[in-house]
Amino acid sequence: MSELAIDREIDRSKMQVSDEVAIEITNMNKWYGSFHVLRDINLTVNQGERIVIAGPSGSGKSTLIRCLNALEEHQQGTIIVDGTELSNDLKNIDKIRSEVGMVFQHFNLFPHLTILENCTLAPIWVRKTPKKEAEERAMHFLEKVKIPDQALKYPGQLSGGQQQRVAIARSLCMMPRIMLFDEPTSALDPEMIKEVLDTMIELAEEGMTMLCVTHEMGFARQVANRVIFMDAGQIVEQNEPEEFFNNPKSERTKLFLSQILGH
Amino acid sequence: MSDVSFVRTEMLPEQAPPASEVGALGWVKHNLFSSWFNTILTVVSLYAIYYVLSGVLPWIFQSVWNADSLNECREIMMATWGSTHGHACWAVINDRWLQLLFGFYPSHLYWRPILALVLLLVALAPVLYSDRVPTKMLIFSAIYPFLMPFLMWGGTIWGPISAALGFVAGWFVYSVLSKQVSELVGMIGAVVAAVIWWLVLSSYFTGAMSSVLPIGIEAVESRQFGGFMLAILLGVVAIGVSLPIGIVLALGRQSDLLIVKYLCVGFIEFIRGVPLITLLFVASLLLNLFLPPGTNFDIILRVMIMMTLFSAAYMAEVIRGGLAALPRGQYEGADSLGLNYWQAQRLIIMPQALKISIPGIVSTFIGIFKDTTLVSIIGLFDVIGLASAIRADTAWNGIYWELFAFIALLFFIVCFSMSRYSMYLERKLQTGHR
Numbered sequence: 083m084s085e086l087a088i089d090r091e092i093d094r095s096k097m098q099v100s101d102e103v104a105i106e107i108t109n110m111n112k113w114y115g116s117f118h119v120l121r122d123i124n125l126t127v128n129q130g131e132r133i134v135i136a137g138p139s140g141s142g143k144s145t146l147i148r149c150l151n152a153l154e155e156h157q158q159g160t161i162i163v164d165g166t167e168l169s170n171d172l173k174n175i176d177k178i179r180s181e182v183g184m185v186f187q188h189f190n191l192f193p194h195l196t197i198l199e200n201c202t203l204a205p206i207w208v209r210k211t212p213k214k215e216a217e218e219r220a221m222h223f224l225e226k227v228k229i230p231d232q233a234l235k236y237p238g239q240l241s242g243g244q245q246q247r248v249a250i251a252r253s254l255c256m257m258p259r260i261m262l263f264d265e266p267t268s269a270l271d272p273e274m275i276k277e278v279l280d281t282m283i284e285l286a287e288e289g290m291t292m293l294c295v296t297h298e299m300g301f302a303r304q305v306a307n308r309v310i311f312m313d314a315g316q317i318v319e320q321n322e323p324e325e326f327f328n329n330p331k332s333e334r335t336k337l338f339l340s341q342i343l344g345h
Numbered sequence: 346m347s348d349v350s351f352v353r354t355e356m357l358p359e360q361a362p363p364a365s366e367v368g369a370l371g372w373v374k375h376n377l378f379s380s381w382f383n384t385i386l387t388v389v390s391l392y393a394i395y396y397v398l399s400g401v402l403p404w405i406f407q408s409v410w411n412a413d414s415l416n417e418c419r420e421i422m423m424a425t426w427g428s429t430h431g432h433a434c435w436a437v438i439n440d441r442w443l444q445l446l447f448g449f450y451p452s453h454l455y456w457r458p459i460l461a462l463v464l465l466l467v468a469l470a471p472v473l474y475s476d477r478v479p480t481k482m483l484i485f486s487a488i489y490p491f492l493m494p495f496l497m498w499g500g501t502i503w504g505p506i507s508a509a510l511g512f513v514a515g516w517f518v519y520s521v522l523s524k525q526v527s528e529l530v531g532m533i534g535a536v537v538a539a540v541i542w543w544l545v546l547s548s549y550f551t552g553a554m555s556s557v558l559p560i561g562i563e564a565v566e567s568r569q570f571g572g573f574m575l576a577i578l579l580g581v582v583a584i585g586v587s588l589p590i591g592i593v594l595a596l597g598r599q600s601d602l603l604i605v606k607y608l609c610v611g612f613i614e615f616i617r618g619v620p621l622i623t624l625l626f627v628a629s630l631l632l633n634l635f636l637p638p639g640t641n642f643d644i645i646l647r648v649m650i651m652m653t654l655f656s657a658a659y660m661a662e663v664i665r666g667g668l669a670a671l672p673r674g675q676y677e678g679a680d681s682l683g684l685n686y687w688q689a690q691r692l693i694i695m696p697q698a699l700k701i702s703i704p705g706i707v708s709t710f711i712g713i714f715k716d717t718t719l720v721s722i723i724g725l726f727d728v729i730g731l732a733s734a735i736r737a738d739t740a741w742n743g744i745y746w747e748l749f750a751f752i753a754l755l756f757f758i759v760c761f762s763m764s765r766y767s768m769y770l771e772r773k774l775q776t777g778h779r
C-alpha cells in the first residue's frame with residue numbers, strides 16, 4: 083500500500099483537461115435496502131481529468147463508480163455520462179456501458195476464453211466489428227500493455243499483474259472515452275503493482291479520462307489532477323493532489339492520511 | 346564472524362532418486378505395500394478378485410453357444426462337463442439377439458434403425474468433437490432430429506418437413522419482431538407462431554401435400570418398436586431435448602420476473618417430487634381420459650415427453666448448481682462490456698456453468714438412459730420386457746442370468762462411453778494450470 087515510487091518521468095504534454103463535461107452527477111442518493119450508502123453526491127468530471135478516489139473501506143467508493151456504468155442503480159438524483167442520462171432505459175445503459183470501460187479488483191476476465199478472445203468478444207458482439215479488425219485492434223492494445231505473446235493463452239495461465247493488464251486491454255478494445263478503475267492493484271503482489279500502474283500512467287499520458295479508486299498515493303500525487311476523499315457515503319474533501327496531501331482540511335482526511343501514509 | 350553465518354560456495358547438482366523409489370519395484374512398494382495395514386488390504390483384495398473371477402470366467406467362457414432350447418443346452422453341458430452348474434447358455438442370446446435389439450421391428454427394415462444410429466453418430470460428431478470436425482457439419486446435426494423420426498416410423502415425408510417448418514415459422518416471427526419491437530416479444534411471438542403451426546395448420550399442410558405429392562417409405566407402427574433400440578430412441582430424445590429445456594428452466598428459476606420464476610420452481614419441484622413410474626402411468630393411462638376420444642396420440646411420443654420433462658427437471662437443478670458456482674464478477678465483467686442479457690448468458694455464463702456441471706449432467710444422462718427400462722412396466726417391449734417374453738417361451742423357460750448379463754453389457758457399453766466422454770470433455774475444457 084501507500085507510496086510506491088514511480089521511477090520515470092511522466093509526459094504531461096497530452097494530459098489536458100478540456101472544458102467538455104464527461105460525467106455530471108447531481109444530488110445523487112443511493113440506498114441498499116434501508117442503508118443510505120451514497121449521500122447527496124455532486125461531482126462534475128471534465129474530459130481528460132484523472133481523478134483518484136480515496137477513503138476508508140466501506141465508505142462507498144466502489145458503489146459510486148459502479149453507479150457510473152449502471153452496475154448499481156441509484157435511486158435519486160441524476161447521472162449524465164457523456165451526454166446520456168442514466169435511467170432505467172436499457173438502450174441508454176447499453177450505450178453508456180460500451181463507452182465506459184471498467185477495470186475490477188479481481189480482473190473478472192473470462193477464464194474459458196483465450197486472452198485474444200477476451201479482448202475481441204465485446205467488440206464483435208456489441209460493436210459488430212468484423213472479427214479480423216477486432217483481432218488486429220486487440221493485438222494493438224495487447225502490445226500496448228506489453229503482453230502480445232500471451233494472446234493465445236488462457237487467463238488462468240497468466241500472473242495477476244498480467245491478468246490485470248489484459249483486463250485493461252479488454253476495456254480499451256471497446257474504445258471507451260472514460261475508464262473506471264476499482265482498486266486495480268489491491269489484489270496484486272507488490273512487484274506486479276508497478277507493471278499495472280505503469281500501464282495506467284501510459285493511459286493517462288494519452289489523455290484518457292480516468293476515475294480510479296486506489297490506495298496508491300504515489301500514483302495519486304503524480305498522475306491525478308484531483309483527489310476525492312470519501313467517508314460514510316459522502317464526498318468529504320476534494321483538492322489538487324499537492325494541497326490534498328500536504329494541507330488536508332478536514333479532520334477525517336487528516337486521520338485517514340496519517341493512517342495510510344503511516345506518519 | 347558469528348557461528349550462524351553461512352555462505353554456500355558451490356551449488357548442488359541434481360541427482361537421480363534412489364532405486365527403491367522408481368520403476369516397477371518402487372511403484373509396488375508405494376501403491377500396494379506401503380504399510381502393514383495396506384499390505385493386509387492388498388492381500389484381501391487380491392483374494393476377493395480371484396474368488397469372483399474364478400467363478401465368473403469359467404461360467405462365461407465354458408459355455409454353450411448353439412442350442413434351440415434350455416433343455417438342449419443342459420444336455421450339451423452334461424455331455425461336455427458332466428454338470429449343468431457353472432456354465433452359461435449363450436444359445437438364448439444367439440437365438441434371440443435380433444429381437445433383443447430391435448423388438449418386433451420388421452426384419453426387412455432393420456436397415457432403417459441401423460442407418461438412423463449411424464447418422465446419429467455423424468450428427469453428434471460436430472457437437473461432441475467440435476475441435477476436430479468441421480463446423481459446417483452442424484447443418485446435418487440440425488436436420489437429423491427431423492430425419493430420425495422419418496427413418497424410424499416411415500410414412501410420408503411431409504410430416505417431418507411440416508414439423509421443421511414450425512421452427513422456420515418461429516424463427517421468421519422472431520427475426521421480424523425482435524428487430525421491430527423487442528427481443529422478449531420476439532421470443533414469445535416465435536413460440537406462439539410455432540405452436541399454432543404445429544397444432545392447427547400442420548395437419549392440413551401434411552394432408553394436402555401428401556395427396557398432391559405422395560412421397561414416403563413404408564410405415565412402422567409404434568407397437569412394433571422395442572428392444573434396445575427403444576432404449577436408445579427414448580434415451581437420445583430425452584437427453585437431447587432435456588438439456589436445452591433444463592437450461593431454460595434453470596435461467597427461469599433465477600429470473601427477476603416473479604411469475605416466470607415461480608412457474609419454473611413449481612414445475613421443477615413437482616416433477617422431482619414424483620417417481621418417474623407414476624409419470625409413465627399418467628402417459629399410458631390417464632392421458633387417454635383427458636384427450637378427446639379418437640385422438641391418436643402416439644404412446645412412444647407420450648413416453649418421450651414424460652421422460653424428457655423428468656430429465657429436464659433434474660437437469661435444471663444440476664445447471665443451477667453450475668450457475669451458483671460462478672463468481673458475480675463474471676456477470677459484472679460481461680455487463681461492464683455492454684453485453685446484453687442473452688449475449689452474456691450465451692457467451693460467458695452458460696459455457697462456464699455447463700462446464701462446471703458436466704459431471705452432474707452426464708450422471709443425469711446416464712440415469713435417464715437406464716430409466717428407459719421402466720417402460721416395460723407400462724407394456725412397451727423394451728429389452729427387459731422382451732427378456733420376460735423370451736422366458737415365457739417354453740423353449741427358454743427358466744433362463745435368467747444370460748439374458749440379464751447380455752442386457753447389462755449393452756447398457757454398460759453405452760453408459761461407460763458417456764462417462765468416458767465426459768472425462769475427456771472435462772480435460773479438454775481445462776484452461777487454467779493446476
Ligand SMILES: Nc1ncnc2c1ncn2[C@@H]1O[C@H](COP(=O)(O)OP(=O)(O)O)[C@@H](O)[C@H]1O
Nearest residue numbers: 114117119137138139140141142143144145146
Ligand atoms: N450489495 C450490497 N448490499 C448491501 N450493502 C452493500 C452492498 N454492497 C456494498 N454494501 C455496503 O455499502 C457500503 C459501501 O460499500 P463499498 O462501496 O463497496 O465501499 P468501498 O468500496 O468504499 O470499500 C459498505 O458498508 C458495504 O457493506
Ligand SMILES: [Mg+2]
Nearest residue numbers: 143144145265
Ligand atoms: Mg471497494
